[in-house]
Amino acid sequence: MKLITAVIKPFKLEEVRSSLTDIGLQGMTVTEVKGYGRQKGHTEVYRGAEYAVSFLPKIKIEVVVADALVDKAVESIVKAAKTGQIGDGKIFVSSIEHTLRIRTGESNDAAL
Amino acid sequence: MKESLFSRSTLALAAGLALTLVAGPGFAQEVIAPAAPAAAPAAEAAPALSAGDTAWMLTSTVIVLMMAIPGLALFYAGMTRKKNVLNTVAMVFAAVCVLSVTWMIIGYSIAFGDGGALNAYMGGLDKLFLGHLTKDAMSGTIPESLFIVFQMTFFAITPALIVGSIVERMKFSSLLIFLVLWSLIVYAPVCHWVWGGGFLSEDGVLDFAGGTVVHINSGVAGLVAALVLGRRKGYGTENLAPHNLVLTLIGASLLWVGWFGFNAGSAAAANDSASMAALVTQIAAAAGGLTWMVAEWIFHRKPTVLGVTSGAIAGLVGITPAAGFVDPMGGLFIGIGAGFAAFFFSTTVKKAMGYDESLDVFGVHGIGGIVGAVLTGVFAVEAIGGTAGLLEGNVAQVWIQIYGILATIIWCALATFVILIVLKYTIGLRVPEPVEVEGLDVNLHGETVH
Numbered sequence: 001m002k003l004i005t006a007v008i009k010p011f012k013l014e015e016v017r018s019s020l021t022d023i024g025l026q027g028m029t030v031t032e033v034k035g036y037g038r039q040k041g042h043t044e045v046y047r048g049a050e051y052a053v054s055f056l057p058k059i060k061i062e063v064v065v066a067d068a069l070v071d072k073a074v075e076s077i078v079k080a081a082k083t084g085q086i087g088d089g090k091i092f093v094s095s096i097e098h099t100l101r102i103r104t105g106e107s108n109d110a111a112l
Numbered sequence: 113m114k115e116s117l118f119s120r121s122t123l124a125l126a127a128g129l130a131l132t133l134v135a136g137p138g139f140a141q142e143v144i145a146p147a148a149p150a151a152a153p154a155a156e157a158a159p160a161l162s163a164g165d166t167a168w169m170l171t172s173t174v175i176v177l178m179m180a181i182p183g184l185a186l187f188y189a190g191m192t193r194k195k196n197v198l199n200t201v202a203m204v205f206a207a208v209c210v211l212s213v214t215w216m217i218i219g220y221s222i223a224f225g226d227g228g229a230l231n232a233y234m235g236g237l238d239k240l241f242l243g244h245l246t247k248d249a250m251s252g253t254i255p256e257s258l259f260i261v262f263q264m265t266f267f268a269i270t271p272a273l274i275v276g277s278i279v280e281r282m283k284f285s286s287l288l289i290f291l292v293l294w295s296l297i298v299y300a301p302v303c304h305w306v307w308g309g310g311f312l313s314e315d316g317v318l319d320f321a322g323g324t325v326v327h328i329n330s331g332v333a334g335l336v337a338a339l340v341l342g343r344r345k346g347y348g349t350e351n352l353a354p355h356n357l358v359l360t361l362i363g364a365s366l367l368w369v370g371w372f373g374f375n376a377g378s379a380a381a382a383n384d385s386a387s388m389a390a391l392v393t394q395i396a397a398a399a400g401g402l403t404w405m406v407a408e409w410i411f412h413r414k415p416t417v418l419g420v421t422s423g424a425i426a427g428l429v430g431i432t433p434a435a436g437f438v439d440p441m442g443g444l445f446i447g448i449g450a451g452f453a454a455f456f457f458s459t460t461v462k463k464a465m466g467y468d469e470s471l472d473v474f475g476v477h478g479i480g481g482i483v484g485a486v487l488t489g490v491f492a493v494e495a496i497g498g499t500a501g502l503l504e505g506n507v508a509q510v511w512i513q514i515y516g517i518l519a520t521i522i523w524c525a526l527a528t529f530v531i532l533i534v535l536k537y538t539i540g541l542r543v544p545e546p547v548e549v550e551g552l553d554v555n556l557h558g559e560t561v562h
Contacts, residue, residue, distance in 0.1 A: 044353055045412050046191075047422065047472060048459025051351045 001096040001108065002070045006061045007035065008081040008089040013059050015080040020063065023072050026112070028063040039087030058089060064096050066109050162253035164382040169254050169262055172377025176265040179370030180208050180272055187363025187425075188276050191354040191418070191471050195551025196280045197561045203284065207272040207291050214292050215264045216242055222300035223263070224308045232311040234301045252380055262377065267303075270326045271295045276471030277334030280344050280352075281548055284556050286541050293531045294333060298524050302329055305519070317516030318492060318499060318509070320389065321378035323433025323485040324520040331478020332521050335469055336528040341541055343468035345548050357417045364421035368397055371428045375435040388496060389435035392443030393428065399447025400427015400480075404455045412459075419455070422476055426454035429480030434488040437499060442491030449487055450480040482517055489513035 008016060013030065020028065034055035041054040065073050074091055082088055101111035185204040192200045211219075218240055225235030238244065242260065251259035271291040278287065305312040306319045319325060346352065354360065375393045379386035404423025409415045430450025431443055438446065458475030469475065489510035492501030500506040535541055542548075547555040554560050 045414070045416070046353055046418050047475075048412070048463050049352070051353045053351070 001064055001066060001099060001112070003094045003096050004061075004063050004065060004070070004073055004077070005092040005094070006063075006077050006081065006089065007033065007058050007091075008061065008077075009083065009087065010057055010059045012081045012083075013061075016061060016077055019076040019080040020073060023069065023076055025063060025065060025069070025073065028061055031060045031062075033058050033060045037087070037090070056087070064099060064112060066112060159250060159253050161250065161255065162381070165253045165380070166255065166258060168382035168386065169258050169377060169380065172373035173258065173262045173265055175370045175373035176262070176269065176377065177208075177370075179367050179374065180265070180269040181205055183363050183366030183370055184269065184272055184275075185363065186359045187367060187421075188279060188360075188471055190356045190358065190360030190363060191276075192279050193352060193551075194355040194561060195553055197355065197553065198557055198559050199284070199552035200275070200279050202557060203275045203279070203287055204272045206284075206288060207275065208268045210288055210292060211268040211271055211295055212264055214295055215260075215267045219267055219295060219300050220260055220263065222296060223267070223303040227304070231309065232314070233305070234310070235304050235308055254380065259380070262380075263303075266322060266326060266374075267295060267299060270299055270322075270330050271333075273326075273330035273473055273477055274334045274337060276473040277338045277469050278341055279470050280552065281542055282341060283539075283541060283543055284552075286535055286539055289539070290337075290531060290535055293535075294528060297531065298333065298527050299325070299329060302520055302523065306516075312516050312519060315515065316499075316509075316512050318437055318488050318497070318513065319433045319485065319516065320436040320488075320497070321375045321432045323429070323481045323488065324516055327429045327432060327477040327481030328485065328517060328520050329524050331474040331476075331481055332524045333528040334473030335467075335478060336525055337532060338467055338469035338474070340529065340532040340536065344470065345545060347468040348466075354418060357421075361417055361421050364425055368424060368428060371397070371432075375432060379436055385436050385497075388439075392435055392438055392440060392446075393431050395440055395443035396427040396431035396434075396447030396450070397424045398427070399444050400424050400430065400451030400454075403427070403448045403451030407452055407455045408459075422458065422472070423451040423455065426450045426476050426480040429454075429477050430484035430487065432481070433485045434491065437488055437492040437497030437501075439491075439493050439496055442487075442493065446484055446487045446491065450483045453483045454480045485513050485517050486510065 099111045100107050185201040189197050189201050221239035222235045225239045227234050227236045249256035304310045376386040376390040401420045401424035405415045405420040408419040427447035430446045454476045457479045458472040490502040494500040
């Protein structure tokens with residue numbers, strides 16, 4: 001099992017969600033986050049007072065998938081989230097030791 | 113750093129005052145034919161009540177109140193940070209409450225009472241608690257009770273305007289005490305000078321609806337208050353951006369609508385003068401909004417919500433002294449002039465000077481008021497308000513206007529400074545630093561907005 005953590009542009013969330021549903025994933029966790037990378041922030045001017053907004057709003061998606069599905073899932077996230085512009089985000093993949101579904105007690109792949 | 117800035121600014125202010133004190137009497141000698149004050153308080157004979165005038169003035173009164181609450185409260189609320197929104201609206205709302213009562217107790221008497229030997233400078237104490245008032249007392253063609261409540265709304269909104277200069281750092285208790293003292297020591301006398309038969313109206317200064325009394329007064333007081341109080345913590349380094357400009361836009365729109373009561377209502381009648389005032393008010397507001405927006409588009413690359421709303425308010429401020437005296441072309445140029453001057457001052461000049469006059473009460477009301485008062489002397493049309501301006505050959509009117517502006521600035525700046533210094537060293541003006549950091553809403557009021 002792998003944990004895929006993807007930080008994407010907020011308006012791409014719906015496309016990413018439907019492309020992951022299409023390859024058979026049944027759930028995900030989404031968080032509204034702020035951050036910056038190469039895109040940096042932007043400046044806002046109010047009556048001549050300039051403020052640097054360093055942290056831009058992003059969406060963080062966390063989804064745990066069976067080993068066999070990892071490549072396919074990453075590929076579909078990239079396809080859906082890519083605009084080609086700076087600030088498209090990043091994807092991190094890490095290993096998960098154990099998964100348990102609270103309601104039924106099923107574990108690992110059966111619990112995904 | 114903060115101390116040195118303060119003393120430098122104080123020095124500059126003092127130098128400016130000294131200069132104007134020397135210049136003041138010189139202008140006074142050039143005074144020519146006096147003009148009729150916009151709103152004469154006392155009835156000479158016993159004119160009949162006009163139902164039309166009374167209906168219009170009742171309407172004007174309530175829409176001027178709407179300018180303050182919720183108009184001004186929302187206009188300011190949108191520009192503050194989320195942790196200080198409730199404090200901002202509470203200051204404006206409570207100001208309206210405390211000032212209305214103050215007007216009833218003593219304010220009206222100082223502004224419109226008979227000052228006897230001192231009548232050129234202030235009214236007397238003959239109308240304390242409105243004890244003189246009878247139901248059938250008249251002021252022109254409307255009941256005196258209506259005149260009192262109409263003027264009460266002006267008395268309430270003017271000090272409330274100063275709130276914009278001191279938001280996000282002043283103690284609530286000190287603010288309320290300051291506003292009451294200021295309204296009696298500054299507003300009521302200046303109101304008497306211009307509308308209550310004092311020396312400025314005798315000298316022929318034109319101020320239809322309160323360019324000097326309301327806007328220069330509140331603007332100058334705001335600047336002095338910002339200098340005495342010092343900057344907000346984090347000014348220039350942290351992000352102090354407005355939290356919700358939709359509130360500001362709603363507030364500006366309510367102010368704009370209410371301004372018809374303010375300007376056209378200052379005719380104290382439902383007549384051609386009020387109608388012309390309404391027309392030029394709309395023209396100047398629109399021209400002011402456009403001017404600021406375009407200027408900012410050119411110089412800062414983007415037209416902003418804060419810019420177009422601020423510009424409309426600056427245009428309205430500019431036309432306030434001129435409303436009953438100028439024609440539509442005058443309204444257009446006054447809107448453009450006030451809009452651009454306020455833009456330039458609130459963006460470029462304030463930045464260069466480094467003081468934190470939080471919501472630009474001086475930049476918009478002070479500067480817009482000064483420009484409007486001078487241009488009233490330029491664009492006044494004899495066929496409209498009875499007095500000719502510079503364009504009709506009456507050069508002296510411009511000097512009379514400047515004389516009125518200087519008299520107001522000097523008295524207002526000095527008195528405001530003294531009141532604030534006394535409060536600073538007795539009850540204190542600022543909230544403690546941890547309160548300022550965490551926010552005034554939760555600490556001073558025990559409430560948060562959401």
